[in-house]
Amino acid sequence: MIDKVFYFLSIATVISATLVVVSKHPIKSVLFLVLTFFLISAHYVLLNAQFLAMVNIVVYAGAIMVLFLFVIMFLNLNKEIEQHKSLIPWFIAIISGGCFLLITMSALSKTELISSVEHSSSLGLVENLGNVLYKEYLLPMELSAVLFLIAMAGVVLLSRKEKIVDTK
Amino acid sequence: METASPEIFSSIPLTHYILLSTTLFVIGLIGVMVRKNIIIVFMCIEIMLNAANLMLTATSVYYNNPGGQIMVFFTMTVAAAEVAVGLAIIVMAFKNLNTTNIDLFNKLKG
Numbered sequence: 001m002i003d004k005v006f007y008f009l010s011i012a013t014v015i016s017a018t019l020v021v022v023s024k025h026p027i028k029s030v031l032f033l034v035l036t037f038f039l040i041s042a043h044y045v046l047l048n049a050q051f052l053a054m055v056n057i058v059v060y061a062g063a064i065m066v067l068f069l070f071v072i073m074f075l076n077l078n079k080e081i082e083q084h085k086s087l088i089p090w091f092i093a094i095i096s097g098g099c100f101l102l103i104t105m106s107a108l109s110k111t112e113l114i115s116s117v118e119h120s121s122s123l124g125l126v127e128n129l130g131n132v133l134y135k136e137y138l139l140p141m142e143l144s145a146v147l148f149l150i151a152m153a154g155v156v157l158l159s160r161k162e163k164i165v166d167t168k
Numbered sequence: 169m170e171t172a173s174p175e176i177f178s179s180i181p182l183t184h185y186i187l188l189s190t191t192l193f194v195i196g197l198i199g200v201m202v203r204k205n206i207i208i209v210f211m212c213i214e215i216m217l218n219a220a221n222l223m224l225t226a227t228s229v230y231y232n233n234p235g236g237q238i239m240v241f242f243t244m245t246v247a248a249a250e251v252a253v254g255l256a257i258i259v260m261a262f263k264n265l266n267t268t269n270i271d272l273f274n275k276l277k278g
Contacts, residue, residue, distance in 0.1 A: 002180070003179040006184070013188070020208075020212070021196075021203065021212060030211065033215070037218065040218050040221070043222060047225055049225050052241070059248060060214070060244070064251050067251055067255055068207065068210075068251075074259070097198045101191065104190050123229060133241065136235075137238050147245070151250075155252050158253070158260055159256050
């Protein structure tokens with residue numbers, strides 16, 4: 001039963017990620033990307049990582065995608081910008097990406113994965129993760145707060161109205 | 169609270185999760201290489217980040233180590249900051265050049 005759910009979710013994730021790449025319309029790409037994020041959240045639920053599933057929906061599908069949609073509507077990108085319809089870049093990209101996949105999979109086939117580990121079903125719950133986060137990873141946590149501060153200062157600096165110097 | 173977790177380890181090997189996340193990563197990579205619209209290139213980078221997140225979560229759950237899920241948490245933090253700064257840069261570039269085609273973003277060439 002659970003393996004059927006996994007394979008269905010995997011195929012749906014790959015298809016919707018492919019549709020993000022091949023859609024002509026940016027809005028359609030954003031909507032398929034939201035679908036991809038929801039399917040990845042379903043994978044997290046399947047993996048018993050409920051906290052990450054919630055955070056994934058809130059942060060990615062909630063915050064980041066709204067930002068993307070807002071910028072697309074703000075810039076009024078409802079038109080096609082790719083004029084030439086050459087297939088050569090697609091061939092080159094698919095061949096090089098396929099080579100990467102092949103190399104990774106052949107490296108994986110030589111790897112021996114350990115399988116005899118005790119599993120606890122409360123690993124992905126917020127209580128357990130919070131304990132680890134605030135005990136062992138306290139410094140990275142504080143540093144990510146500093147990172148957000150710097151990012152906020154950078155965004156404010158970038159979006160300030162400035163004179164465009166014409167160098168023609 | 170005994171959930172379905174023991175079943176998934178016996179029925180789905182970790183290799184399948186690695187294959188799935190590598191496939192997602194390659195799809196994002198192809199998008200970054202091919203697409204011309206800078207916003208779609210940015211979305212493909214998000215797909216690649218999510219593929220890495222999925223792999224980290226799967227290995228963390230299969231090895232019963234919470235460090236991987238904490239790493240996913242930090243990846244999401246960095247991705248949120250990156251998207252905010254990146255979209256601000258895109259809006260500024262659009263104001264100056266009036267396009268989102270990355271082939272025309274070559275003004276920094278020395």
